[in-house]
Amino acid sequence: MKIILKSIIALSCFVLIWNFIPANLSIASTTDGTIDSTYKYAWGENIGWINFGCDNCNAHVTDSGLSGYALGENTGWIYLSDVVNDNEGNLSGYAWGENIGWIKFNPTNGGVIINSSGEFTGSALSENVGWIIFGGDYKVKTDWRPASSRIACNNGLDDDSDGQTDYPNDTGCTSISDTDETNPATGGTSSGSYLPGRNPYKPEIVVPETKIETIVDNIGDGIKETSKEIINKIIPDFLKPEKQEEEIPTEEIVRSGVPQVFSGAWNILPRESINNFVLDSLPADLLRLANKFPDLGDTLKKVGVHKITDIEKLMNANLVLPGLTEISGLPHNVSLANLTPESKAQIPSEIIFARTGGQLIDFNMALSVDDKGKTEQKIRTIVGKPLHLIVKLDNPAKSVKGYVVLKSTAKESDLSLREIISSKLFASSILAYPEQKPVLVENKLVLLEFEYTDPDNDGFYTADIDSSLVEGEYEIITVLDFEDPNMGKKEIRLITVVDPEGYIYTNSTLGKVRIEGATASLYWFNGATRDYDLWKAREYQQINPQITDDTGKYSFLVPPGKYYLKVEHARYNYYQSEIFEVTEGSGVHMNIELKAKGGWLFRMIDWKIILVVILGVLLIYIFYRDKIREKFFRNVLEDKLKV
């Protein structure tokens, strides 16, 4: 058992040692030499050490010259392949240093020779950095040997002129270290020599010293080979070092020719995609809008938005598209029916315009552009207010249908989660584009479905809807179904943000309390009278003044102008706002706080507090009376006892 254990340990040690033997250990060659791993540095008088045996140098010495590279510690790579060897170690020609230029190996007053021991001796001259010294303290050694000093069976020569060269080709060579290529004599002749004074009948065989070395070497080689074979058989495959795939040396790959990719003739980077990214024109949505609204096109040009990479400039910009009245170049307060044919012709087609107030107030259409260049048109209205939608078509349509879908609510709505998710999937922010696939409308998804009509066949399709009663963000999708089958269907989308109405309230101990019965009056600046008059809401299908219900809500949708708001209530101080300016299509819906008459005391005291105070006073009075009565009876009792 102990023996087995010892054997395993010994084998393990052997395996370990075997694994640590360098894989690249190779038998030296005198015809194709490598650089010694110890003696590999030459010295440049101005550039320091030059390593001829670095990892990637792969320097070789052959009968015809050097190959591979040397690496200067300060100068980088030196290409050696143009250095010539005359077979006897006399080097000539030039090496090329990437940073130091040409290095001559046989300069005047110098020159480099590889001697019979494989040592580089002498000095080479660099055109830029002076002498490079070999030998002495700066040894570079190779296992290549000059032809004249090589062993016969490894010198690359046919020494015995039998047409065979070196071991193993020459049958006269018993190994690579055999010094004689001569074929062994046949027919019983002796290879020995007769010496005077010796018995010629008993000749003494004299073996030359070199032959002895050869024999010893042969025995050594034999043992090596045999032991290798045995070890190979003993060691299981998984313990053997991994066979490494033979890798083609890099310099061979590089030297094999310049690949076309490095010729400099090709555009390696795909310029088309780069150009597409950098120089592509504006997105189709934006271009279409710029064509339909020339002012927008001018603005884009002025601010330098020419290509898709300029879109970033627009991301935080507040762009506003003009309303119908502004486009047609007419004064305000003109309904569509009253527009002249010339004005109607100026209105761009396939754009949804929204109006309110009996078609007399245009909504501001805010235009936003996201980072992908997609545009989104947005209007703001107030809950429950009427919306008059107009779309102009250049081609006759079979039907123009509209759908209102929910995008997001400001607060929780009564819709189920499924309905909201489905609705969100249905809605997306695309301006107007040919319909990719039919709009599958389920009643559940759509909050409102309506149809546009064109009773006078002037190409203007209109629809009247009321904005949602729940504040939030909605999308009005208009589907144009053209009569011409080639035009198919188109979708136009308009985001509608529904803001809450304003409300009138007062702050009490219970928090904000909405005020019922407050009168909200809106006054506008009348240019004719140069004074503020009560705004004529009737003209815009609205009421002014408005009297609040128990929600305290009020709101006005007004045309542009200067306004102020006045709120009155019998129990509260009246409120008058500062003068404010309204831009096109904006609503007046600010929240207003009223303060109770009588100052802070009246604000603090309400009927509940008064009731509590009265009850408290009554309780105190009852306690007081009980005490008085008790005292009275006690006195009466004491008097009776005395009596």
Added chain:
Amino acid sequence: MKNRSSILSKVIIIVLLAGNIIWGFQYFNLKKEVEVSLHNQVLNDKVLAFTNLFIDKVLTSNTEVDFDTRLKLENSIRELENKNILTQWQKFTASKTEADAQIEVKNLLQMLVNNIHA
């Protein structure tokens, strides 16, 4: 009494041994992590060095890439010791048409970037 101290010393030895084993295990785990981290760092440096060289000498060059640069590139890409990248590099260098080269260079750059460890 003697018996009790013997048990105590055995327990202490066992506890110490267990502690050593646990700490040793943790030490080697940590060492492995550090080695992996260092290896990744070295690899990142190599990838970046190659990418830098490639962009500087090949992608931004309008002339033929010289022998030394090609050799440097070949050595640098081999230093990454990544078979996939080497194969992709070989595909790139073996491109026969400009269109092929453009596709392969995109793949190569993508592969290089993907091999940078965060």
